[in-house]
Amino acid sequence: MAPALEEGGERETSVAQNNSLNSVVNDATHRSKVTVIGSGNWGSVAAKLIASNTLRLSSFHDEVRMWVYEETLLSGEKLTDVINRTNENVKYLPGIKLGKNVVADPDLESAVKDSNMLVFVTPHQFMEGICKRLVGKIREDAEAISLVKGMEVKMEGPCMISSLISQQLGINCSVLMGANIANEIAVEKFSEATVGYRLNREVAERWVQLFYTHYFIVTAVQDVEGVELCGTLKNVVAIAAGFVDGLEMGNNTKAAIMRLGLREMKAFSKLLFPSVKDSTFFESCGVADLITTCLGGRNRKVAEAYARNGGKRSFDELEAEMLQGQKLQGVSTASEVYEVLSHRGWLELFPLFSTVHEISTGLLPPSAIVEYSEKLPRSF
Numbered sequence: 327m328a329p330a331l332e333e334g335g336e337r338e339t340s341v342a343q344n345n346s347l348n349s350v351v352n353d354a355t356h357r358s359k360v361t362v363i364g365s366g367n368w369g370s371v372a373a374k375l376i377a378s379n380t381l382r383l384s385s386f387h388d389e390v391r392m393w394v395y396e397e398t399l400l401s402g403e404k405l406t407d408v409i410n411r412t413n414e415n416v417k418y419l420p421g422i423k424l425g426k427n428v429v430a431d432p433d434l435e436s437a438v439k440d441s442n443m444l445v446f447v448t449p450h451q452f453m454e455g456i457c458k459r460l461v462g463k464i465r466e467d468a469e470a471i472s473l474v475k476g477m478e479v480k481m482e483g484p485c486m487i488s489s490l491i492s493q494q495l496g497i498n499c500s501v502l503m504g505a506n507i508a509n510e511i512a513v514e515k516f517s518e519a520t521v522g523y524r525l526n527r528e529v530a531e532r533w534v535q536l537f538y539t540h541y542f543i544v545t546a547v548q549d550v551e552g553v554e555l556c557g558t559l560k561n562v563v564a565i566a567a568g569f570v571d572g573l574e575m576g577n578n579t580k581a582a583i584m585r586l587g588l589r590e591m592k593a594f595s596k597l598l599f600p601s602v603k604d605s606t607f608f609e610s611c612g613v614a615d616l617i618t619t620c621l622g623g624r625n626r627k628v629a630e631a632y633a634r635n636g637g638k639r640s641f642d643e644l645e646a647e648m649l650q651g652q653k654l655q656g657v658s659t660a661s662e663v664y665e666v667l668s669h670r671g672w673l674e675l676f677p678l679f680s681t682v683h684e685i686s687t688g689l690l691p692p693s694a695i696v697e698y699s700e701k702l703p704r705s706f
């Protein structure tokens with residue numbers, strides 16, 4: 327399917343066909359080399375997508391390095407060894423071949439040292455530590471893209487993961503977010519994604535080229551913060567949707583929570599970054615990701631179990647039992663958002679976000695997810 331142009335002309339598409347860039351990178355000495363930093367559920371699928379394209383496109387080196395946070399499996403073998411022997415991430419993406427050109431590497435420094443295209447895709451809580459370890463270890467001409475949905479809160483205020491990467495490593499960082507439940511893309515079901523870029527359209531096109539396949543349609547928009555905040559904040563709404571499911575409140579209630587959540591996502595994003603574009607919320611990274619995560623994501627699933635248990639079993643316990651090593655982002659993101667809201671005196675403006683945090687930490691019962699509507703400010 328050919329990528330469509332956005333109505334109103336704001337969308338900036340599409341499969342990269344930039345001749346000047348291609349003529350440079352087609353030279354073997356200038357071929358781009360890609361490293362994927364992370365090898366969880368989505369990290370492994372991202373490596374698979376990328377590896378299919380680096381084999382096909384002469385402007386990339388065939389080999390894709392994938393940094394693996396090393397662990398020993400129940401069999402006694404190292405995860406990295408098993409990935410390299412079987413071409414499968416048996417723990418985080420069993421049953422899917424990654425592509426023979428994916429090489430798992432447990433050594434972060436060696437995994438990045440030759441690469442000029444760095445794809446960051448780990449749970450957000452590990453990103454600060456990873457960036458610290460990479461300072462001074464990457465190529466000066468490296469470009470980064472973050473697939474990480476989350477943020478950090480520092481003394482100075484909130485810091486998106488793309489900014490963390492840029493600030494700590496001194497490199498430009500784009501983002502890729504979208505309605506992308508990894509297990510569905512792993513079996514090549516059709517979906518879309520959004521690249522958010524800052525200034526350089528050629529860089530965005532290069533990322534589109536790296537990810538785009540006939541079943542994974544990628545569109546670029548010039549709105550890093552908007553795209554990243556959509557991907558980050560929808561995880562908080564997905565926790566609320568899970569509570570609604572756990573309490574068996576039905577589809578209308580869930581749709582109401584999703585609508586109210588989308589309004590808070592937009593309001594919060596624009597308060598933090600006035601440059602965020604309205605149109606971004608209609609891209610895959612916006613409303614589409616919100617829908618898929620509230621229907622089929624891990625945050626929704628674990629929040630449903632939390633509500634069914636009446637809040638008596640903690641999220642940590644349920645996450646460990648239900649996800650077996652995979653990580654939730656929504657609970658910690660709700661806490662980070664709450665910190666920003668408290669600090670700036672905005673709690674009353676964001677009743678859904680704040681209630682999700684108060685329920686997840688046991689301050690309120692799960693049923694409070696619909697009682698919060700009484701707190702809605704008149705502007706909603």
Ligand SMILES: NC(=O)C1=CN([C@@H]2O[C@H](COP(=O)(O)OP(=O)(O)OC[C@H]3O[C@@H](n4cnc5c(N)ncnc54)[C@H](O)[C@@H]3O)[C@@H](O)[C@H]2O)C=CC1
Binds near residue numbers: 369370394450476
């Ligand atoms: N899984 C999905 O469907 C999607 C996930 N995402 C986002 O992608 C990011 C990564 O998610 P997944 O790849 O699914 O990861 P995951 O949820 O499968 O997380 C597990 C990963 O964390 C690693 N890990 C555990 N402890 C670590 C440590 N101390 N330091 C570094 N790594 C450690 C594990 O080795 C494993 O690779 C998240 O921000 C997520 O929101 C985005 C779209 C879809």
Ligand SMILES: O=C(CO)COP(=O)(O)O
Binds near residue numbers: 561
């Ligand atoms: O981000 C996702 C889909 O785009 C996955 O969401 P979960 O982490 O809730 O599974």
